[in-house]
Amino acid sequence: MATFHDRQTPQNSYFGCTVLMFLLLAAVCGLFAWWVWPWRTSGLDPNAQPRPVEPRGDYAALEKTNIEIYEHASPSLVQITNLSVQTTLFGMDQQIPEGVGSGFVWDTDGHIVTNYHVVRGGNAARVTLSDHSTYDARQIWAYPDQDIAVVWISAPKRKLVPVQVGSSHDLKVGQITYALGDPFGLDQTMTTGIVSALGREINSVNNQVIHGAIQTSAPINPGNSGGPLLDSAGRLIGMNTAILSPSGSFAGIGFAIPVDEINRVVPQLISHGKVVRPRLGVQLAQDQVAQQLGVERGILILKVLPNGPAAEANLQGTRRDASGQIHLGDGIVAVNNKPINSAKELTAAIEQYKVGDTVTLTIVRDGERQDVQVTLQAVD
Helix, strand or coil, rough: CCCCCCCCCCHHHHHHHHHHHHHHHHHHHHHHHHHHHHHHCCCCCCCCCCCCCCCCCCCCCHHHHHHHHHHHHHEEEEEEEEEEEEEEECCCCCEEEEEEEEEEEECCCEEEEECCHCCCCCCEEEEEECCCCCCCCCCEEEEEEEEEEEEEECCCCCHHCCEEEEECCCCCCCCEEEECCCCHHHHEEEEEEEEEEEEEEEEECCCEEEEEEEEECCCCCCCCCCEEEEECCCCCCEEEEEECCCCCCCCCEEEEEEEHHHHHHHHHHHHHHHCEEEECEEEEECCHHHHHHHHCHHHEEEEEEECCCCHCCCCCCCCCCCCCCCCCCCEEEEEEEEEECHHHHHHHHCCCCCCCCEEEEEEECEEEEEEEECCCCEEC
């Protein structure tokens, strides 16, 4: 019996190699296609997932202070919209917004403090509290010389959170400052900086000199005017008022009216509707005239007004005798030991006090220095 064995022919072997090569080529092409697919070249990844969140940890000490000050002081911040009343073609009055500024709550009786230039020129004003409730101003009292105004609204006491009042006479350059306000109409913002300088002089809107202004690096922009400037204890130390900038936007130099001046003026506006200014009851010679008369020291008194503080203190004015010879009056050289070099300085020094205060004037009379006590009275 014959036995037969299967034998693979060369044709079958060639076919198998071809199939294997085709499969390898397909695999290489597929890998290449996957590699050059659009999500590989465009940065897209269809399997992208959110990154895991790292625990933050506790706030830094300065951050805690910033947050605490904002949360504590922001309820005292208000937005003030200056309004003008215009009559329409149909004879109806319409309130037109003229500008937006900032302010802060002074007390629970509805008195709001802001800059005079924030409410200047308007017929009305609207106050927006921190909870976004709005109230129309019932009264506005102002002291343009120091760019200070008080707006009175009728709001529930529970909604009025008075700002904590500090002092400005003991500030130091380098202290941290916080400026709160509504810049460009944006609601409730806070910026931080330092006290850059003290004792600056800036001009009010009626070109009177505001003495003792605080210079700060805390950003102050349009709309910040009237907002509070705070120290690191969250106390009011000034009111944001002006910037020095060629472009009109903040350039690192901002100014604030010192709180000591605000605390002097605001109670008078609330009590009288105006500032009752103290006076000495004298007419002073202009500095140039005094020099022409040979006065070497002090501010020359030309005339002592009758029944005034100076008359009661026996101060002497300049007079001419029967022969026509001029006898110079007293020259004021200091107020409470603070040297005075001009009539403007004397006026500014006296206005730091209240009606009824007694000040010590150092005068020069017949070449001799002496101190005189003068009790200030109100300007008529």
